[in-house]
Amino acid sequence: MDKTVLITGAGHRIGAQIARSLHRNGFSIAVHYNSSHAQAQALVASLNAERKNTAIEIQCDLSSGPFVDKLIGAVSNHWGRLDLLINNASIYEPSDLSVEDPDAWNRIISTNLRAPYMLSVGALPMLREARGAIINLTDIYALRPQLGYAVYCASKAGLVGLTKALALELAPDIRVNGVAPGPIVWAPGDDPHHRLEVMQKTPLGRLGTETDVANAVCYIATASYVTGQIIEVDGGRSIFI
Numbered sequence: 001m002d003k004t005v006l007i008t009g010a011g012h013r014i015g016a017q018i019a020r021s022l023h024r025n026g027f028s029i030a031v032h033y034n035s036s037h038a039q040a041q042a043l044v045a046s047l048n049a050e051r052k053n054t055a056i057e058i059q060c061d062l063s064s065g066p067f068v069d070k071l072i073g074a075v076s077n078h079w080g081r082l083d084l085l086i087n088n089a090s091i092y093e094p095s096d097l098s099v100e101d102p103d104a105w106n107r108i109i110s111t112n113l114r115a116p117y118m119l120s121v122g123a124l125p126m127l128r129e130a131r132g133a134i135i136n137l138t139d140i141y142a143l144r145p146q147l148g149y150a151v152y153c154a155s156k157a158g159l160v161g162l163t164k165a166l167a168l169e170l171a172p173d174i175r176v177n178g179v180a181p182g183p184i185v186w187a188p189g190d191d192p193h194h195r196l197e198v199m200q201k202t203p204l205g206r207l208g209t210e211t212d213v214a215n216a217v218c219y220i221a222t223a224s225y226v227t228g229q230i231i232e233v234d235g236g237r238s239i240f241i
């Protein structure tokens with residue numbers, strides 16, 4: 001039977017490319033989404049058209065509610081095994097320090113940090129049985145924060161810590177790693193001057209693509225002697241002074 005992967009936030013953008021790349025490498029894919037129903041449905045249809053019964057879609061909100069039972073239960077009922085959990089879903093939004101906004105804190109930390117932890121714990125029995133792996137999508141801004149994004153950066157810094165702590169706790173049965181993209185897929189309406197500025201500070205001289213991130217994920221998925229690591233996929237931007 002194919003190996004199976006659950007990818008959160010995989011309806012479009014980076015998560016969808018990770019799904020397509022892992023599917024090409026023989027995985028069956030559980031595509032989680034929250035609001036991107038049409039994109040998730042189209043992605044699952046295209047994967048199943050390539051190989052029958054190799055993709056399912058599951059909707060839920062990761063900021064609250066019984067999402068662990070829903071997601072892990074769906075994979076368990078459908079395939080009865082889980083080899084890889086990819087915590088990709090995320091909220092990226094600025095934090096206005098002049099306003100007290102506990103809702104924003106709760107929403108961002110719940111989705112970006114609590115959900116990966118809860119899903120990792122919920123997936124443990126199946127991941128242990130498969131001697132599987134967890135991959136968390138962090139950010140180069142986790143350890144070198146981006147101005148204006150305090151809560152997002154704190155959530156990703158927490159996710160880096162969680163990645164390493166789980167790698168230690170779950171070895172030797174389960175490998176846990178992170179992939180930290182630099183700016184890859186831009187927020188709609190992002191300033192083109194900012195993109196140019198970023199490219200000028202990127203040693204490899206170009207912006208990254210979803211495929212660049214998916215390639216790193218595919219590498220970690222099979223890198224059987226790698227755990228507790230965060231791979232930065234940023235064209236060398238983080239070493240630019």
Ligand SMILES: NC(=O)c1ccc[n+]([C@@H]2O[C@H](COP(=O)([O-])OP(=O)(O)OC[C@H]3O[C@@H](n4cnc5c(N)ncnc54)[C@H](OP(=O)(O)O)[C@@H]3O)[C@@H](O)[C@H]2O)c1
Nearest residue numbers: 009013014033034035036061062088089090137183184185
């Ligand atoms: N884009 C970049 O250049 C970049 C740079 C650095 C790091 N990263 C990291 O790489 C990963 C993928 O990046 P991306 O830009 O493709 O991500 P994204 O579009 O910002 O978010 C991915 C998905 O997360 C889901 N999501 C958000 N809140 C949710 C909630 N409460 N419950 C369930 N799902 C929720 C959304 O699903 P729906 O659309 O279905 O609602 C969304 O499609 C993220 O972890 C991101 O932090 C990306």
